[in-house]
Structures are given as C-alpha cells and as structure tokens.
Amino acid sequence: MKVKKCVMLFVLVIVIFSLFSATALMQMPKKVVLGSKLFNEQYILAHMIAHLMRDNGIEADVKESLGGTMINYEALKKGNIDAYVEYTGTAYNVILKLPPLEQWDPDYIYEEVERGLMEQDGIAIAARFGFRDDYAIALHKDWVMENNVVTISDLEPYADDLSLGTDPEFASRPDGLPQIDKIYGFTFGRVRQMQPTLMYEAIKNNQVDAIGAYTTDSRVDMYNLSIVEDDKGALPPYNAIIIVRREFAENEALMQIFKKLEGQIDTDTMRRLNKLYDIDKKEAADISKDYLVEKGFIKP
Numbered sequence: 001m002k003v004k005k006c007v008m009l010f011v012l013v014i015v016i017f018s019l020f021s022a023t024a025l026m027q028m029p030k031k032v033v034l035g036s037k038l039f040n041e042q043y044i045l046a047h048m049i050a051h052l053m054r055d056n057g058i059e060a061d062v063k064e065s066l067g068g069t070m071i072n073y074e075a076l077k078k079g080n081i082d083a084y085v086e087y088t089g090t091a092y093n094v095i096l097k098l099p100p101l102e103q104w105d106p107d108y109i110y111e112e113v114e115r116g117l118m119e120q121d122g123i124a125i126a127a128r129f130g131f132r133d134d135y136a137i138a139l140h141k142d143w144v145m146e147n148n149v150v151t152i153s154d155l156e157p158y159a160d161d162l163s164l165g166t167d168p169e170f171a172s173r174p175d176g177l178p179q180i181d182k183i184y185g186f187t188f189g190r191v192r193q194m195q196p197t198l199m200y201e202a203i204k205n206n207q208v209d210a211i212g213a214y215t216t217d218s219r220v221d222m223y224n225l226s227i228v229e230d231d232k233g234a235l236p237p238y239n240a241i242i243i244v245r246r247e248f249a250e251n252e253a254l255m256q257i258f259k260k261l262e263g264q265i266d267t268d269t270m271r272r273l274n275k276l277y278d279i280d281k282k283e284a285a286d287i288s289k290d291y292l293v294e295k296g297f298i299k300p
Helices: 002-027 040-055 069-078 088-095 106-121 141-146 168-172 177-184 196-204 252-259 267-278 284-295
Strands: 031-035 059-063 083-087 123-132 135-140 163-166 190-193 210-214 225-228 239-245
Touching: 031 040, 031 069, 040 059, 040 083, 040 239, 040 252, 040 267, 040 284, 069 083, 069 088, 069 123, 069 239, 083 088, 083 123, 088 106, 088 239, 106 123, 106 239, 123 252, 123 267, 135 141, 135 196, 141 225, 163 168, 163 196, 168 177, 168 190, 196 210, 210 225, 267 284
Parallel strands: 031 059, 031 083, 163 190, 163 210
Antiparallel strands: 083 239, 123 239, 135 210, 135 225
C-alpha cells in the first residue's frame, strides 16, 4: 500500500512539473519584433538581440530605421514593437523630461530612468550592454600626447586658441556645449556648427582643432583622434540599454535571453563593430551574428 502511495505521489509530482513546464513554454512569445533608430549601432544591436531570440526558438523581426527616439518609444508602448535599444541620457532628458544636473552620475541616471520608465509607462530595462555612446570632446591624438592633455580640464590653457566643430544639437542644447562652458569655466576660441559627417572631415583636414564627437563612432579611430575625459561629469551618460514592456519583464525565461547581453560590449568593442558597418561595409545582421558566435552565445 505504501509503495502504491509513493508511486501515485511520484506520478502527481511529474504531472504538476509538466503542467508548470507547459505553462512556462506557453508564456514564451512566438515572435519578437525589434525596433531601431536611424544609425549603425542601432541596426547591429537590434540584429544581435534577434539572433539570440532565434537561437532560443523564438521568431524575430527587426524593423531597421523605424525612426527617432519617440517613434520607437511610442511603438513600444502601443505594442507595435516589443523591444528596442535606448540610451539612459536620452531616456532621462527626452522621454522622462527630467531636469539637467550640475554633475551627471551614471548610476543615478540609470536608477532614475529605470524607476521613471516603469512608473510612467510600465516600461522596463531588460539589460545594459556595458558601453556608453556619449558626446565627448575629441582632438588629434598627436596633439593630445604632445601637450599631455587627458581631461577636459586640461584644455583650459589652450581653449582660446582652439576651434571646435560640432553638430547643431550639441552646440545649443543645455546639457551639451553650454554645460561644458558652465561647469569648466572656459569657452573655445571659435565654435563652428555643421553636420556630423562634415565635422569629422573638418578635423581630418585640420579645419578645426577639436570636435564634439560620439564615443562609439568608428571615425574616432579612423582619423586617429583621442577622446579626452569629462573629469567633472558635465555631459550626460548615455548607457545603452534594452527596454521592453512590463509583460516581457515579468517573463523570467525571456528576460534571461536579454540578460545574456548584460555587460558584454564595451565602448571600444562597439566602436570596432561600428567600423565593420561604416568602413568595411558589412551587413548589420552578419556583424552581430559573428560577434555572438565569437562570444560563444550562439552556434555558427
């Protein structure tokens, strides 16, 4: 009799376990739609997430160049896409419209964004890649080494004689160049506003001495530039994050797939991947797949 009860109990446990497993499988979406903004690393990272999904048996669709920040964010809120790559500084300033800080603390910004997105719209952070695509001041590497310049503070004795090329947004937005002027207490001798492509060509051809660069831009390496440290934290941190709706965040198995990318890409690596797209003209889907294979996250 005891043996019979034990057998029945064992069978019951198996049935319950099977039911839980079936429920977990049912909770996994059959398809995930990923949005992207209008530039290189957005395409690469969206495809990277898609490859991981497919490797876990989930169909994935990438909508490249869906639009800017608010187009992607509204699409996410409405359920037209399921996830996309955002940046903490953008979420803080553009989506949540929180006030600029005298000094930007990356951890504080991350926490405010994490809390604010969930409270405002039920949007969660699924993973943080590990790199930041920040605005930064870049100069010719030879000049930086010759003058022993490491930080923005080190530029003060030279600022009056330096010309700066920058895109119009960085030149005018309160958390951009005006914030550098305010926090560091100096201004560049001349500021020239231009489109990003022209800005890089201008420093390449010595038409300007410094530019308001982007830290993951492959042209930083290609043109032998050096980014100087924002030692007083004047500029916002733009940590790259994956954001999803609440129902995705509550699916632990699905979140574990996103979490595989947690801390897996630093700034130098993202710059290298962007170079493969910008300079070597490789497809974003191929770049992301090769990287995941290299890291051992998916099979060749």
